[in-house]
Amino acid sequence: MKRLFYNLKITFKNKELIFWTFAFPIILITLFYAAFSNITAADNYTAPKIVAIENENSKLLPVYKQIFEKVDALDVSFENNFDETKQKLEKEDIIGIITFEDDMSFPKLIIEKNGTSQTIVQNIMTEIELSIRSGKQFDEVKIKNTYERNQEMAMIEYFSLLAMACLYGAMIGTKSLDKSLANMTASGKRIAVSAISKAKIVLVSLVTSYITQLIGLALLFLHILFILKIDFGPELPGVIGLTAVGALAGLALGTFVSAAFRVKEDTKDGITTGFTMLCCFFSGMMGPSMKFVIDSAVPFLNKINPAALLTDGYYSLTNFGAGERFWTDVILLLVFSGVISIISVKILRRQKYDNL
C-alpha cells in the first residue's frame, strides 16, 4: 500500500505526462463536439435551390409553375437572364437551372456537377414530367419508416474517442513499467540488483498506472457529462464499466510495448500512438463507414482491434442493451488484454543482463 502511494506520487509528479495524457482526449472531444454540434440539422432535408428561366414561348412553363407552387421539396425561383443565372450555378449558389424550350418540349435541367442534391432535383423533375405525360395526378404513397435512429451520428465519434482515450492510457503503463526495467532507466537497474521482489514492483507499477488511467478517464467523463452534456442514455453505468475494461486493455498494451520493444522511450511512445491511431481509424474515427467496411470485408481484424471492440461495445450497449454482442466484445477485450499481458510476462520473466 505504501509502495502504491509512493508510486502514485511519482507518477503524478510527471506533470507533463499527466497533463497531456489527461488533456489530450478532453481537448479532442471538445473539438469533436464543436464539429458535430450541427450534425442533426445537417441530416434534415433542405430543399435544393433551383432557378427556372422564363420563356414566353413555352406552353409547359405555366403548367410547371403551378406544380412548383405545390412542391415543397424544391426551392424554385424564376429568372429572365440565363447568363447571370449560369454564374450563380458556377459559384454553386444554386443546384441547377431549368430551361424551357419553345412549345411543348419538356424542360432540361442544367447542373454544375454530379451529386446527391442534383440527382434529387432530377428525380423530382422526372416525376413532374411523368405526371404531365400520363395526364394523371399521382396519389401520394404511404411509406412507413420502422427504423428509428436513437442516436446521432456524432455518438460514433464520441465512442471512438473514448476508445482512443482508453488505449492512449497505454503511455502511462509504458512509462511506469519502464521505471522497473533495468535496460530502460537507472531506477530499473537499481531494482534489478536489489533484493526486492521484482514481481511485486511490476505489479505495483501496473496498479498505479491503472488507477492513474481511471482518474484521467473519470475527468474525461465529468467533462463529457457535465460540460458538454452528451447523453449516453440509461446505459451510462455500462458505458463507464466498459471504459474501465478498455483502460485495462490500454494498460496491457502499454505493458506489452514496454516489454516487447527494446527501443528508446520516445520510440515506444510513437509505437503506442501509432497503434492507437490505426486502431481508431479502423474503428471509424475518421469516417464511420470504415468500421462497417472492415466488419464486412475483414471481420477478424475488428475482433482483435481493441478500439473497434470498444466502439462496438458502446454501440451495442446503448442501442440494444447489455446483450450477447456486448458481452462478446467485453470478453474479446479481456482476451486481448490477457493474451498480450501473458506475452509481456513471458518476455519480462527471468531477464538477466551481463552488462548494461
Place this chain on the structure above:
Amino acid sequence: MTTFKTYLRIVQKNIWIIIMYTVMLVLFSAVNSSTGRGQMDFAATKPSTAVYDYDGSNLSNALADYVKEHTETKEIPKDGDTLSDALYYSDVDYVIYIEKGFGEKIAKGEDSEIEVKSNNSYGSYLSETIVSRFVKVAKSFAPMSETEIASKTSALLKNETKVELNTKLDTSGLSTAEFYYNFMNYSILAGLVFAISYATIGFRRRMVKKRLNVSSTSYRKINRDLMICNSILAIAMLTIYTILGLFVIGPSVIFSTNGLLMVLNSIILTIFAVSFAFLLTNLVEKNNALLAIINIVSIGSSFICGVFVPMEWVPDFVVSLAHFLPSFYYIDNNRIFATLEKFDGEHLGPVLFNFSIIIGATILLIIINSIVSRKKGNEK
C-alpha cells in the same frame, strides 16, 4: 553528411509511422472514391439500398428491378444486428420491404403501405423518391392486370428529365482527388510532422546537444543541415503520395490543370508542415507533449476544417474558428480546384488568397523559429 546519416537512421527506425499514415490515406480515399470516374455526362448518385421482396409478383419484381437499376442494392442478412449496423454506419441508406399482396393491391387500385427502414440521410431521401415514383406511376394505371401495369409502368418510367452538365470537367474523378488531397491534410500534419519531429528531436536531446555545443560545428549549421534533411524527407513523402495518387485517382485527373493545382496546394501545405514540425521540436522538449500536440493539431484541424466531415455540417462558429488554421485554406483550395474551369484573375483570386494565407503562416513560423533558435543558440 554525419547529420544526414544520423537523421536517416532515425527516420528508418520510424518509417512504419509514415507507412501507417500512407495506408490510412489510400484506404480512406478508396472507401470514399466516387463511382463513374472519367464520366463527362450526368451520372445519377446511387444511394445504397436493400430490398426484401416477400410478394414475388410481377409488379413487386418490377419494383425491385427498378430500385436495383437506380440504386446500389446490397445483399444484407435481415436477421441479427447486421441490418441495423448497416443503417447506423450509413452503409445502407434505405431498406425496402415489399409485403405479400403488394402487386394484387396495386392492381386493384388499393392503398398499399410500404414498410421501409430509413436512416434519414440524403441517400435515404433519394431512395424514397425512386420507390414512391414507381408506386405512384403503377397506381395511376390501376385497375388493370398486374402484368399490364408492370409493363406500362416500366415503359413510362423510361422517360426521365434530361440533364446537361455545365462543366466539361471529370467531376467524379476530381471528387475522388478532393477526398484524397483533403485526407492528405491529416497524413501530412500527423505522419510527416511526426517523422520530422522524431528525427529532429534526436538532435535536441540534452546529451547530444551538449556534445554538439562543444563540437566545432555551429548551431546554425546543424539547424541548416536539419532543415535540408527535413526538406528531403518531405519531398520524398510528397513524391510517394503523388505516385500513389496516380493509382488511386488516375493519371488523367492528376495531370489535368485542376489535379496539378491540387498537387501544388499539397506542396505548399507540406512546406508549412515542415516549418511547423521544426518549430515544435524547438519549443517542446517532452515527447508526450509533442505527440499530444501533433495529434490535437492533425485530428482537430481535420475535423473542424472539413476533412472527416463535410464542411456544411460544421457549425458557423466552428467555421469562424477554422479560419485561423492554414488547413482551412488548404481544404478550401481543394474544393475550388474540384470545380474550377476558368483560370482567369477573377476565378483564381480566392485561390491566390488561400495560398498567401498558408505561405504567410509558414513565413510567420519560420520567423518565430529563427528567433527561438537564436535564443537557444545563445543559451550554450
